[in-house]
Every structure is written in C-alpha cells, then in structure tokens.
Amino acid sequence: MKVLFSFLAVILLILVATMGAFITNLHYVFGIIIPYLAFAMFVGGFIYRVVKWGRSPVPFRIPTTIGQQKSLPWIKQNKIENPTSAFGVIVRMAMEVLFFRSLFRNTKTELREGQNGPELSYGSAKWLWLGSLFFHWSFLIIIIRHLRFFLEPIPFAVQILESVDGMLQIGLPAIYLTDVFILVAVTYLFLRRIIVPQVKYISLPADFFPLFMIMSIAISGVLMRYFYKVDLVAVKQLAIGLATFQPVLPTGIGPMFFIHIFLVSILFAYFPMSKLMHMGGIFMSPTRNMISNNRMVRHINPWNHEVEVHTYEQYEDEYREKMKKAGIPVEKE
Amino acid sequence: MYKGGKIFASLIIFAALFTIPFFYNMGKVNAGPDVALNTAAIQQLPASEQQCVESPEFMRANHMQLLNQWREEAVRNGQTVYVNSQGKEFEISLQDTCLKCHATESASKPAVLNNPVSTTAGVSNPALNESPEFCASCHDYSAVKPLCWSCHFEPKEATK
Numbered sequence: 368m369k370v371l372f373s374f375l376a377v378i379l380l381i382l383v384a385t386m387g388a389f390i391t392n393l394h395y396v397f398g399i400i401i402p403y404l405a406f407a408m409f410v411g412g413f414i415y416r417v418v419k420w421g422r423s424p425v426p427f428r429i430p431t432t433i434g435q436q437k438s439l440p441w442i443k444q445n446k447i448e449n450p451t452s453a454f455g456v457i458v459r460m461a462m463e464v465l466f467f468r469s470l471f472r473n474t475k476t477e478l479r480e481g482q483n484g485p486e487l488s489y490g491s492a493k494w495l496w497l498g499s500l501f502f503h504w505s506f507l508i509i510i511i512r513h514l515r516f517f518l519e520p521i522p523f524a525v526q527i528l529e530s531v532d533g534m535l536q537i538g539l540p541a542i543y544l545t546d547v548f549i550l551v552a553v554t555y556l557f558l559r560r561i562i563v564p565q566v567k568y569i570s571l572p573a574d575f576f577p578l579f580m581i582m583s584i585a586i587s588g589v590l591m592r593y594f595y596k597v598d599l600v601a602v603k604q605l606a607i608g609l610a611t612f613q614p615v616l617p618t619g620i621g622p623m624f625f626i627h628i629f630l631v632s633i634l635f636a637y638f639p640m641s642k643l644m645h646m647g648g649i650f651m652s653p654t655r656n657m658i659s660n661n662r663m664v665r666h667i668n669p670w671n672h673e674v675e676v677h678t679y680e681q682y683e684d685e686y687r688e689k690m691k692k693a694g695i696p697v698e699k700e
Numbered sequence: 701m702y703k704g705g706k707i708f709a710s711l712i713i714f715a716a717l718f719t720i721p722f723f724y725n726m727g728k729v730n731a732g733p734d735v736a737l738n739t740a741a742i743q744q745l746p747a748s749e750q751q752c753v754e755s756p757e758f759m760r761a762n763h764m765q766l767l768n769q770w771r772e773e774a775v776r777n778g779q780t781v782y783v784n785s786q787g788k789e790f791e792i793s794l795q796d797t798c799l800k801c802h803a804t805e806s807a808s809k810p811a812v813l814n815n816p817v818s819t820t821a822g823v824s825n826p827a828l829n830e831s832p833e834f835c836a837s838c839h840d841y842s843a844v845k846p847l848c849w850s851c852h853f854e855p856k857e858a859t860k
C-alpha cells in the first residue's frame with residue numbers, strides 16, 4: 368500500500384511531465400520556469416532547514432564514540448573514533464560523510480535455533496553499506512558530470528571524470544559505469560525495503576517516493592542517452608541560458624529531456640521537506656560533530672538561563688556584624 | 701544560534717557550490733557551436749548531392765552508431781558500400797566520404813592527413829579533439845571525445 372502510493376505519485380508526475388513534453392506551448396514552463404522555481408526552493412529550503420536546526424538547543428555534549436577515550440598516558444587513545452581535538456573531529460566527520468563509517472558497523476540480529484532453544488546472534492551486515500556507498504558516489508559523479516551542460520568552457524576535471532566513468536568504452540554512446548551502478552544500487556535499496564520484513568514494516572511512503580523519483584530520473588536519463596535521443600547542443604544552450612539568466616528555448620530538443628528535467632525539478636523542490644535533507648543533517652549531528660572531551664572540560668549549556676547567585680562571601684559581607692554578635696564564626700574579620 | 705559562525709560559513713559554501721554555473725558563466729554570451737554545415741565543399745556539390753548519407757535529423761542523433769556500423773562493415777566484413785534509407789549508395793570511408801565535405805571549413809584547404817605522433821601541439825586535454833573543426837565544434841561544446849583518431853590519422857588543421 369505504502370509502496371503503491373509512492374509509485375502512483377511518481378507515475379502521475381511522469382504523466383504530467385509527458386504532457387509537458389508533448390505540448391510545445393508548455394515547453395517554456397517545463398524547461399525554464401519550473402527549473403528556476405525548483406532551484407530556488409531547493410537552495411532556499413535547504414538554508415531554512417539548516418538554520419532552523421542550528422537554532423535548536425544542544426544542551427549536552429553527546430558524542431557517541433567507538434574507540435578508546437583519552438585516559439592515562441600509557442593507554443593508547445583512538446584519536447579518530449574518540450577525538451579530543453578539532454582535527455580528529457574533522458577526520459571522523461570526513462570518514463562518516465565520504466565512507467559512511469557508521470553504516471559500516473551495521474549488524475544484523477537473528478534468533479537461531481541453538482542447543483538449548485533459540486539463541487540471539489549478531490553478525491556483520493555490509494550489503495547496505497556497500498549499496499549506499501555505490502548509490503551516493505554514483506549520484507555525486509553523475510551530478511558533477513552533468514556540469515558539462517552548465518559550464519562553458521567545460522573544466523578539465525569534469526572531462527577527466529567523464530573519461531574515467533566511460534573508460535570501458537562499451538557501446539556508443541559509451542556506457543558510464545555510474546549509470547550501471549546507480550541503477551543496480553537503487554534497485555537493491557528498493558528491494559531491501561520490500562523484502563526484509565523488519566525494514567518493510569518501518570518503511571513509509573516518504574521512503575519509497577525518493578527511491579522511485581531517483582529511479583525514474585536515472586531511467587529517463589539513460590533512455591535519453593541511448594534510445595530517445597535529444598539534441599545535446601540545444602540542451603546545453605538551454606542550460607547556459609538558465610545559468611546566465613537569459614533563458615532561451617531552442618526548438619527541437621526532444622520530449623525525453625522535458626520529462627527528465629521535470630522529474631529532476633520535482634526532486635530538487637521536494638528535497639528540503641524530505642528525508643533527503645540528511646545531506647545537510649549529517650554535518651549537524653551532535654553525536655558525530657562534537658569533540659569528545661566530556662570529562663576534560665566543563666561544559667556549560669549555552670542555553671542556560673542567567674541565574675542570579677548569592678555566594679557565601681557576599682552573604683557573609685552582608686551579615687558579618689550580625690553573625691559576630693550572635694557568636695557565629697566568620698571567615699573574614 | 702549555537703556555533704552560528706560555523707553554520708553560516710558552511711551554508712555559504714553550500715550556496716557557492718550550487719551556484720557555480722551562475723558565476724562561471726557570468727557575462728558570457730550563450731553562443732552555441734558554429735557548425736559548418738554549408739562549407740564551400742558542400743556548396744560545390746549539385747543540389748541533389750547536398751544531403752549527407754542520411755537526413756540531418758538522423759545524422760544528428762545517430763552519427764556515432766552509423767560510424768560504428770561503417771567500421772564493422774569495412775574492417776570486419778570487408779563491405780565497402782553503404783546503401784542508405786533512400787537506396788542511394790555511398791563508399792564506406794571516413795576519409796573519402798565523410799571528410800570530403802566535413803574536413804575543414806574551406807574548400808581551399810583540403811584535408812591533409814598527418815601522423816598524430818609528429819604533431820607539436822601540446823595535447824594535454826583529454827577532450828581536446830584532434831577532430832576536424834566540423835566534429836570538434838559540437839564535440840568540444842559537449843565534452844564528448846570521439847575515438848576515431850585513435851586509429852585514423854588526424855586531419856592537419858586540428859593541430860592549429
């Protein structure tokens with residue numbers, strides 16, 4: 368049901384896109400206005416979400432660590448998994464962002480039939496990590512490769528990426544490794560959600576929708592490259608027109624392009640309101656981005672309310688004479 | 701805001717990354733490639749001969765597959781005649797058929813072929829096309845590197 372709902376939503380979007388692609392009068396809306404709106408919603412929404420997160424209290428120091436804490440001099444500290452310096456935190460965050468360090472520690476839990484009845488057992492589970500890593504890296508590389516439509520002249524680095532990605536030189540136009548990887552990985556991520564019962568139980572339409580969106584964007588891209596070809600020179604003129612704020616709409620681009628860009632626009636517009644915001648959120652995770660010096664430094668909640676204190680010295684100053692008269696010992700005469 | 705400075709700095713980096721195309725292209729003219737479709741070599745042909753081996757629309761979308769097919773036919777099957785969709789015959793040859801019209805932008809400069817090894821131009825850019833102007837105009841614009849010139853000698857004018 369949850370799967371079907373997301374699936375139908377994406378099908379509906381594809382139908383809308385197809386309508387836009389085949390009605391020439393709508394090309395200006397689908398090729399220029401919607402992409403601009405989507406871009407503004409993406410950047411604006413992203414900043415809004417991050418600022419909102421930034422304003423929420425972080426009263427405690429809550430790094431979670433998986434290595435030996437800094438302790439006695441003869442006990443070796445794990446400087447990255449339990450960092451006590453800003454540099455350690457940066458390395459730790461980089462491992463998290465670039466290689467999904469935490470996901471690498473993913474485990475599976477099973478009840479097995481043991482000698483004395485069922486036994487709880489744990490095992491390593493790396494497939495999710497591997498699938499995610501392939502998925503995210505492919506996505507990133509595809510986006511960077513797409514800069515060839517948006518930059519003129521095309522930077523050297525983009526061309527290098529392009530030739531490395533197409534190095535197998537299979538077929539014409541050459542197959543990109545990342546295209547294969549992203550399709551396989553996104554299919555795996557989807558199957559995992561409908562096959563593993565526990566994961567299926569906790570999956571929501573908001574989990575399936577982005578998967579279907581990304582799947583259909585990748586499929587429309589691949590279709591456009593190999594089967595329903597578009598005029599790439601015209602696409603680039605449109606893209607550069609958008610980037611220079613002098614939009615042009617070349618004729619004869621080909622309908623598949625409008626489907627692709629509409630789906631991309633919807634994904635980008637939806638991004639800030641969705642779980643995809645983990646892209647920004649990962650940097651804001653207090654359990655990962657805080658220095659683990661809980662016991663070395665006194666941490667004062669930055670949100671603490673100003674409290675008026677009356678110290679003993681002040682108290683004594685105020686009542687010294689009375690205290691002396693009553694025979695109570697005082698610290699200062 | 702706690703750690704507001706760091707958050708704002710990161711958000712500026714985020715916005716900068718996603719607006720690269722706006723800054724990179726600032727002030728540039730959106731001029732597409734200058735495709736020489738009406739060269740002197742083409743104009744000299746009688747009107748009935750002026751169409752490429754297939755229609756322009758077909759060529760724009762499928763020239764790479766056609767070239768690939770020609771290579772298979774000529775190199776692997778020893779077949780040197782291509783019959784197009786209108787039943788017209790063409791010799792399967794990059795140099796004698798394609799480059800006859802598409803080698804250069806002027807007929808006064810015939811396509812002189814030249815060994816790429818001996819060229820002096822510093823070719824450091826992987827997508828810098830050793831191709832004739834005609835190919836290079838679009839291929840540079842969209843960063844697609846044709847593999848023709850890894851076997852065929854590159855035409856002379858590409859070395860300028």
Ligand code: HEM
Nearest residue numbers: 509513516543546584585588589591592602606627628631
């Ligand atoms: C989330 C963003 C996007 C994703 C994930 C994506 C994905 C893809 C994929 C997987 C392909 C197949 C070929 C390749 O990998 O290059 C493709 C092709 C293509 N995409 Fe995108 N795309 C995105 C955004 C865009 C945008 C904004 C444009 C607008 C210019 C665009 C225009 C194209 C074109 C013209 C092709 C065909 C390339 C060719 O024929 O060589 N894409 N896209």
